[in-house]
Amino acid sequence: MSPALILLCIAGYFGFLLSIAWFTSRNANNASYFLGNKASPWIAVAFGLIGDSLSGVTFISVPGQVGAAQFAYLQIVFGYVLGYVVIAQVLLPLYYRMNLTSIYSYLRERFGPASQKSGSFFFLLSRTTGAAARLYLAANVLQFFVFDRWNIPFSLTVSAIILLILVYTLKGGIKTLVWTDTFQSTFLLLGVVLSITAIARDLDFGIGALIGAIAQSDHAQVFFWDWRKPNYFWKQFFSGAFIAIVMTGLDQNMMQKNLSCRSLRDAQKNIYWFSAVLVFINLLFVSLGALLYHYAKAKGIEIPKLTDQLFPMLALQHLGTFAAVVFVIGLTAAAFSSADSVLTTLTTSFCIDFLGIDQKPSLTEQQKTKLRHKVHFGFALLLLLVILGFKALNQDAVINAVFKLASYTYGPLLGLFAFGLFWKRQVNDRFVPVVCLASPVICYVLNEKSAEWMAGYRFGFELLILNGLLTVGGLWLIRKRPISN
Numbered sequence: 001m002s003p004a005l006i007l008l009c010i011a012g013y014f015g016f017l018l019s020i021a022w023f024t025s026r027n028a029n030n031a032s033y034f035l036g037n038k039a040s041p042w043i044a045v046a047f048g049l050i051g052d053s054l055s056g057v058t059f060i061s062v063p064g065q066v067g068a069a070q071f072a073y074l075q076i077v078f079g080y081v082l083g084y085v086v087i088a089q090v091l092l093p094l095y096y097r098m099n100l101t102s103i104y105s106y107l108r109e110r111f112g113p114a115s116q117k118s119g120s121f122f123f124l125l126s127r128t129t130g131a132a133a134r135l136y137l138a139a140n141v142l143q144f145f146v147f148d149r150w151n152i153p154f155s156l157t158v159s160a161i162i163l164l165i166l167v168y169t170l171k172g173g174i175k176t177l178v179w180t181d182t183f184q185s186t187f188l189l190l191g192v193v194l195s196i197t198a199i200a201r202d203l204d205f206g207i208g209a210l211i212g213a214i215a216q217s218d219h220a221q222v223f224f225w226d227w228r229k230p231n232y233f234w235k236q237f238f239s240g241a242f243i244a245i246v247m248t249g250l251d252q253n254m255m256q257k258n259l260s261c262r263s264l265r266d267a268q269k270n271i272y273w274f275s276a277v278l279v280f281i282n283l284l285f286v287s288l289g290a291l292l293y294h295y296a297k298a299k300g301i302e303i304p305k306l307t308d309q310l311f312p313m314l315a316l317q318h319l320g321t322f323a324a325v326v327f328v329i330g331l332t333a334a335a336f337s338s339a340d341s342v343l344t345t346l347t348t349s350f351c352i353d354f355l356g357i358d359q360k361p362s363l364t365e366q367q368k369t370k371l372r373h374k375v376h377f378g379f380a381l382l383l384l385l386v387i388l389g390f391k392a393l394n395q396d397a398v399i400n401a402v403f404k405l406a407s408y409t410y411g412p413l414l415g416l417f418a419f420g421l422f423w424k425r426q427v428n429d430r431f432v433p434v435v436c437l438a439s440p441v442i443c444y445v446l447n448e449k450s451a452e453w454m455a456g457y458r459f460g461f462e463l464l465i466l467n468g469l470l471t472v473g474g475l476w477l478i479r480k481r482p483i484s485n
Helices: 003-024 030-038 042-053 056-069 073-097 105-110 113-145 154-169 174-202 207-215 233-249 252-258 264-299 307-317 321-354 365-393 396-422 429-453 463-477
Strands: 425-427 479-482
Touching: 003 113, 003 154, 003 174, 003 321, 030 174, 030 252, 030 321, 030 365, 042 174, 042 252, 042 264, 042 321, 056 073, 056 113, 056 174, 056 264, 056 307, 056 321, 073 233, 073 252, 073 264, 073 396, 105 113, 105 321, 105 396, 113 154, 113 252, 113 307, 113 321, 113 365, 113 396, 113 429, 154 174, 154 321, 154 365, 174 207, 174 252, 174 264, 174 307, 174 321, 207 264, 233 252, 233 396, 233 463, 252 264, 252 321, 264 307, 307 321, 321 365, 396 429, 396 463, 425 429, 429 463, 463 479
Parallel strands: none
Antiparallel strands: 425 479
């Protein structure tokens, strides 16, 4: 596939996004930006969350990891469903009852301003570095296959991408993102389904042969029962539930669209439908992975050492123009549907939790808009600088460390909300940041020494649960008097 054709596909894709943004952001104000005027259709929010939850990393990595992990990822996905039930029945009613814009405002009401800022800080840290890493990986693919051939520097490529995202999110915010994410989720799904179709066509497979190849694949084992290993079923299932709770229910990026629904009931319907669809979509991703390995074996193609390169290599170099176009559009949708919403929700969290824009009635609507624009531009610049930092370091280990960081930074959020919901005790608010910093540090030490101290035991995603428990324990140590009725 020629670089010019790839660039034309991306340009056409962004043309559609900008058209949606122009249409949805007309007459937009701060209420539109933060919560879409509380008028977002639940079905659009549910469908848009698909793209928001599946980044470019998922699009590339999950199929590639099937070679080593088989279908074990589905054990985590099954746990997601349990987590989404908790979100729908416990967290969403709380957020709607308190009429929140930033979910971390709950921590201010429950404990105090230091707790609110602590929760928001961990969200800002996780989402800024995580979004930068995801966008970096996706931009690297485009750089290698397109822009390097034209001698366009990586810094210019990333700057142009962030500028485009900035243009269509600056004014409309959530009101725009509900619809652009719906559009992007559509193309993400098409990217997976049509990639499977392209492989089946090249191998001359019908539906039956296609299903048979997946079911009989050496990589199709779903359930694992060795309790000492990170892929043990119950370990991954409950970890998946807690991952869903913290990375969706306690994450401003995922909750802000849910809070833009017309009512609590609509938001709950959105979560239930989203959870059901997400299981099916992840089944498609791992099935695609099994087919990619089957195709490479059938065609005598060497598997790359970095399995993240398998899908792009086959799509762009072996499966023909149709598959290449599908891959580029799918990757673009997966990468930017998560990056665009991050800019909006980082801006929201910083404006509400740190600048207290909702607590300053003296500010006019125009002043709030001007302040919001400055913060939005600031986070766009920060995202660019972090991505360029990754490129300068030029180490995959740095990216892996960023994603590993997320498993530590969401633990304090889990502990803060759990303590607030299940115990009627106040805490010494000024010591909350100390507890929230200490818990991840302790978890890091335990993770490094677990095999030595625990008879060969290795932590997996359950480290998140331990992190939350340590935070709860720390909050209990700094507790004060019970809340008076």
